[in-house]
Amino acid sequence: MNSIYLDNAATTALRPEVVTRMTQVLNETYGNASSSHSFGRASKALLEQCRKNIASYFNVSASEIVFTAGGTESDNLALRSAVRDLGVTEIITSQIEHHAVLHTLDQLQKEYGVKVTYVKLKADGSIDEEDLESVLGHSDGKKLVTLMHVNNEIGNVLNLKNIAKIVKSYGALFHSDTVQSVGHYKIDLKEIPIDFTAASAHKFHGPKGVGFCFVRKESGLKPLIFGGEQERGHRAGTESLHNIAGMDAALKIAYANLEEEHAYVLDLKNYFITELQNNIPNVSFNGCSESEESTYTLVNVRLPMAPGKASMLQFQLDLKGIACSRGSACQSGSSQQSHVLKAILPADELAKPSIRFSFSIYNTKEELDYVVGVLKTLAAS
Known part of the structure; x- marks a missing residue:
């Protein structure tokens, strides 16, 4: 050994089929998806087909999928905009979240004075749902709960359906870092009322440097990165089409098998x-x-x-x-x-x-x- x-x-590791797909796109579909000529239109068509494909696995509209550089950017996009643009004044989370969430919350406390409350954990690291309800019930102002689906260090799986039901019963927004679960679990976002999720292709045998953020329709989320009007204004910058196509291919294989x-x-x-x-x-x-x-x-x-x-x-x-x-x-x-x-x-x-x-x-x-x-x-x- x-x-x-x-x-x-x-x-x-990248699946061989993903490498093949990415190489094909790099060689054949190299136009800028924002260009109006035939090369750009071909790239735009492929981009939107990938978006539709990915949306279908989660039972959501294609317009609710925003392509990003990965899970960290997706978490930042949702959390920062929730405070900056949506009026969230308190965020409820746990001490075992990924640092993409915890460090972002630290910064939001410094910049905006947002209140961060940590829900209690059981001895095995699972979320104390009774304490979550208690915290939500005693909170004032607009609230957001952010709890990851699968913990990246100890592997605990959050019952998304139960947590979402609790969160929504108190009128709060719900964000979940689903980086460790997308491509490994079926997640029906039409059935489960999550407002924002994060995903990263390299966790399910896709390329590094690409992911997506699910943004519930009419949420009011504003961009984190400004510039062009790509991604329906949610995320400026020319889309990395070969990476997006690779992510689409990896997700297709993951869910098919x-x-x-x-x-x-x-x-x-x-x-x-x-x-x-x-x-x-x-x-x-x-x-x-x-x-x-x-x-x-x-x-x-x-x-x-x-x-x-x-x-x-x-x-x-x-x-x-x-x-x-x-x-x-x-x-x-x-x-x-x-x-x-x-x-x-x-x-x-x-x-x-x-x-x-x-x-x-x-x-x-x-x-x-x-x-x-x-x-x-x-x-x-």
């Missing part, structure tokens, strides 16, 4: 958990990893090792050819502990090394056997 990639929550690939990856995850339990005494898992309230794509493992070994564990795994992470790739260069784990673990458990392993259709049980063997050796040394 020379190299094993188990960091799919950070980014995924969703049940089969879900079953395959879930089997890998369950096998990995069982083998770890059989080979490493006192191994434990963060979040809802062993329940149906956890995503099938990742598991966050807490190893029974002395705290002093924690800082070198990921480096040792890398030397063995195993790619994984302590948490979000966006903070992997930081020496600080995971903000997600700090919010849910007591100090003695937090001191133990926790590693996130995330899976894809390109992984095998043979690879997992090797990883378990390496972890067993490291835990015993």
Whole structure:
């Protein structure tokens, strides 16, 4: 085993079909979609077809899909405009959101004085729905709730339908970072009253640098980036057509094969958990990893090792050819502990090394056997 990639929550490998589609667009459909000549019209037609295709997977209108550079921009677009343009004065969130949300809220507090309230978490990191209702009931002014669908570090899955029902019963706006779930779960946005979501193509075997924001029709959202009138005025700048076409192709394949690939990856995850339990005494898992309230794509493992070994564990795994992470790739260069784990673990458990392993259709049980063997050796040394 020379190299094993188990960091799919950070980014995924491009499907070969996606590379083929992107190359075709780069070679053949290179006009600017805002140009009026035949080259531009061809690009515009392809752009709008991709938009219609993507909208259809979520049961929404094509006009509600805004192409962006990815999840971070989409989160910023929704949250900043909600405060700046829609009159939101309080945002209710959790301490385990992605930093694309948390850091944006920090900035909104500084710029606009918006109130940020954190809903309570249960011991496994899941949202305390009773506390959410209590917070909403005691809030004044225009409110927005932002809670992610699938947590990128511990894999907890939010019940979007239940949360949306609660949020809307109090007349609040609802934003959800769906970066880890789009392409992995069916999300009917006609049935579930979410106002804004975020997606990023590289999480479902598409290209980096492209994503989309779902913006509920007539929401009043204003642009974050100004310039031209692209994206119906929501997002200025020439659209990256080859990336958008690649995202469209990746999403089409993901949803066409969703049940089969879900079953395959879930089997890998369950096998990995069982083998770890059989080979490493006192191994434990963060979040809802062993329940149906956890995503099938990742598991966050807490190893029974002395705290002093924690800082070198990921480096040792890398030397063995195993790619994984302590948490979000966006903070992997930081020496600080995971903000997600700090919010849910007591100090003695937090001191133990926790590693996130995330899976894809390109992984095998043979690879997992090797990883378990390496972890067993490291835990015993």
